[in-house]
Every structure is written in C-alpha cells, then in structure tokens.
C-alpha cells in the first residue's frame with residue numbers, strides 16, 4: 153500500500169483525481185466553516201438536512217456528487233478528534249468504501265486539524281481495514297486500495313507522523329504475514345530465512361543458529377521443547393545498529409513457537425489450529441525490525457527469536473523431566489504445555505551478553521492473560537517502574553494498549569519443586585503472573601519487561617487472523633529511547649526492584 157502526503161485545502165480536495173474520497177468531518181466545526189466550496193457546501197448541506205449526525209464514525213456516502221473528481225465521496229464524523237476516534241472513523245469509512253473499483257483513495261483531513269498521532273492512526277486504520285492475507289489463498293482478492301493520498305492543510309506539520317505511520321504499517325503487515333502463515337508454511341527454518349532475507353535487504357546483520365550451536369551454548373531448556381519435533385529449532389539473532397557504536401542496545405525477545413500442540417501434556421482439539429499464532433511474539437520482533445529498516449532511527453536494537461515446534465513424540469520431553477537451563481538453574485517440567493517460558497528463559501540469559509539498556513520479551517504466553525485482560529490490552533510485567541512506564545505510555549501513544557500487572561514475590565511460591573530449582577508451572581490461579589515470575593528468575597540482572605500478548609496478537613472467529621500487535625507499541629518505545637539519549641554505563645547492576 154503506497155501512502156502519499158499532500159497539502160490540500162478543502163477546495164483542492166474536491167479536485168483530487170482519486171477513485172474515492174474519505175472526508176473526516178469534525179463534530180464541532182462542520183456548520184461554522186465557510187460553506188462556499190464544493191466540499192464544505194456538501195458537508196454543510198448534509199448537516200443542515202440531518203443526513204450526517206454528529207458522533208464518531210457516523211457516515212454519509214455519496215455517488216458522483218457534483219463538482220468532485222472522485223466518483224465516491226464518503227463523509228465520516230470524527231467525534232472528539234483524538235487518535236482513537238480517528239481510528240474508529242477511518243475504519244468505518246473504509247468499510248463503506250470496500251469496492252473493487254476503489255484503488256486510489258484520498259483521506260481528507262482538510263476540514264480538521266491533523267497531528268502526527270492522528271495521521272499515524274488514520275494510516276494504520278486504513279491499512280488494517282484493507283489488509284488481505286493471500287499467501288496460501290491465492291483466490292482471495294488482494295487489497296484493492298493501492299494508493300492512499302493523505303490530504304492535510306499543511307503537510308509540513310505532520311511529516312514526522314506520516315513517516316512513522318508508513319514504517320509502522322510496513323512493520324505491522326510484516327508481522328501479520330508471518331503470524332498468519334500456517335505452521336507448515338512458517339517453520340523455524342522458514343522464520344530464520346525470513347529474518348536473514350530481511351537483514352540482507354535492509355543491511356543489518358542476522359545470525360541463525362541451529363541445534364548444535366544452541367546445544368553448545370548450554371540452552372538445555374530451549375532444547376527440551378524442540379525434542380518432540382522433526383523440524384530443527386532455530387535461534388535467530390538480529391542486529392539493527394542505527395545508534396552510536398558501543399551504545400547499549402534494547403533487546404527484544406520474541407516467543408517463536410511455530411506450533412504449540414502442548415506436547416505430551418497435549419491440548420484439546422478445539423481451536424488448536426490457532427496455536428500456529430504462537431509465534432506472534434517472534435512475528436512482532438521481525439515486524440519491528442522491518443519498521444526500523446524503513447525509519448532508520450538512531451538506536452541499537454538486538455532481536456532474539458528462539459523458535460521451534462512443541463510436539464508430542466517418543467523423543468519428546470515428559471512431565472517430571474528435569475532440564476538444565478543456560479543460566480545453570482534446573483527446571484522440573486511439570487507441564488509440557490508451559491513451553492514458552494522454557495524457550496524464553498534461555499534467550500533471556502543470552503540477552504545479558506549485550507549489556508542491554510533494556511530487555512523486552514514478547515510472548516503469547518498464557519491463556520490466563522486472555523482471561524485477565526481479553527483482547528484489548530496486552531499484559532505488561534516489569535519490576536522496573538521506569539521501564540513499565542515507558543512501555544505503557546508507548547502503548548497509549550500508538551493506540552496499542554497494555555496494562556501493568558503485579559510481580560509480588562508471593563506469586564512465585566507455587567513454582568517451588570522438590571526435584572529442581574523450580575517447576576515450570578504453579579497451578580491455575582494467577583497464571584499470567586506466575587509465568588512472568590518464572591521468567592523473572594532469568595532476568596534478575598537485567599532491566600527487564602515482559603509483554604504477554606496471548607489475547608492481543610490475533611483474533612479468532614470469523615475475523616480469524618493476526619493483528620500485528622504489539623509492533624506499534626514496540627516501535628514507539630524504541631523511538632522514545634532515541635530521545636532518552638544518555639546510555640547507562642554497560643554492565644552495571646540495576647537497582648534492586
């Protein structure tokens with residue numbers, strides 16, 4: 153999808169040679185602005201005749217209205233004009249313009265004030281509403297909208313928002329593509345190749361480690377999950393170096409279970425297909441790197457993706473087995489379906505070598521998080537207030553919300569084991585938190601945060617598909633770090649949480 157930013161007055165918008173115009177109409181100013189131009193007249197008349205109610209996402213679609221170049225003109229109410237209301241309005245408007253004949257679209261902000269965040273929200277809504285997965289369904293109609301002109305009163309005012317929006321859309325779509333691919337089209341090997349290709353095209357370094365190298369690193373926990381599958385595991389390491397040499401990187405760690413059957417602790421059959429989305433964390437890291445490659449911010453970022461299948465098999469790890477993690481801590485695997493934490497814990501240990509400014513893991517980790525927060529907000533866990541605050545506000549700004557959850561030590565009680573340093577599960581109560589407490593045992597020396605995206609990474613039902621979340625949140629967090637410039641001296645122990 154190509155985006156273009158243009159300075160357009162209301163009068164010029166009517167002359168835009170596109171298939172359709174989507175005009176954002178603010179609730180308050182529609183009747184007061186001068187109504188002597190084609191567009192303002194149309195809006196004023198529609199409002200006067202009560203054909204366009206106020207209230208976010210109220211619509212009026214017109215066909216071949218007089219004086220317009222575009223044959224379809226849809227007016228949509230903006231509500232309070234916040235980025236969230238712009239997203240709602242554009243989503244509704246795009247729904248009304250879903251015709252194969254609409255290949256070029258003008259998204260007109262000329263009647264309202266556009267800001268960086270509203271432009272970005274509009275672009276993402278536009279892309280989301282027209283997205284179509286086709287890789288294994290060639291008969292599906294690919295998105296018909298090819299080009300979108302964003303028309304604002306003064307383009308110079310929102311150039312930054314436009315650039316971030318473009319990169320964010322690229323990142324979200326990259327994440328959606330890989331998360332949506334069925335597990336037989338998105339194996340650990342294929343994910344590794346996708347990361348390599350992305351690195352080659354964008355000029356960043358990518359290392360893809362296989363079982364032998366992972367064994368040499370001592371990642372006994374990660375290895376144990378991969379044992380049941382004939383697909384070889386991959387450990388993907390990506391380096392985006394936009395910042396000063398030696399500047400401490402942010403490390404992003406994405407859970408890359410390309411299919412989660414549960415292993416020997418096998419899952420019920422219903423909806424098991426959705427466990428192809430269990431690499432949503434990995435997809436969001438890949439997508440964020442795709443966005444970084446577009447935007448080239450001055451920051452260093454390392455992406456780590458432990459990836460494998462979780463399968464039952466004669467070779468598979470069994471409940472009660474004890475494995476030794478890279479950290480040296482032993483783990484009694486009481487439930488082979490709590491596998492995400494088993495691959496992430498070794499990746500967190502590995503992350504320490506980069507002496508990171510922060511480490512954020514992203515994982516479709518627990519069904520309990522879906523129960524706690526549903527599909528609206530991701531679960532955010534961190535013992536560090538500064539880091540939690542930075543991630544939470546990045547989520548608000550990018551409309552990719554999360555909510556901070558507690559990490560009291562009492563939640564770790566249930567992880568005690570008679571046969572190892574810890575068990576990998578702790579009963580049903582507070583399952584999202586006990587999973588985070590498990591991970592925390594591998595991040596004691598790190599400025600660490602964990603995002604549980606089990607409820608937000610994909611949608612089920614008729615709209616089944618990846619959301620590309622939390623790429624917007626991660627990208628915003630990274631961009632915010634560019635401004636935070638001063639880098640803490642490497643290797644210093646963080647204050648005790």
Ligand code: BES
Nearest residue numbers: 487489490491516517518519520577606
């Ligand atoms: N990938 C699942 C988490 C999941 C389940 C995400 C359903 C979205 C929807 C994870 O590996 C898992 O199976 N977790 C278990 C943990 C339990 C065994 C402690 C869960 O949530 O049931």
Ligand code: MN
Nearest residue numbers: 412489490491
């Ligand atoms: Mn599982």
Ligand code: ZN
Nearest residue numbers: 409412430492
């Ligand atoms: Zn899983």
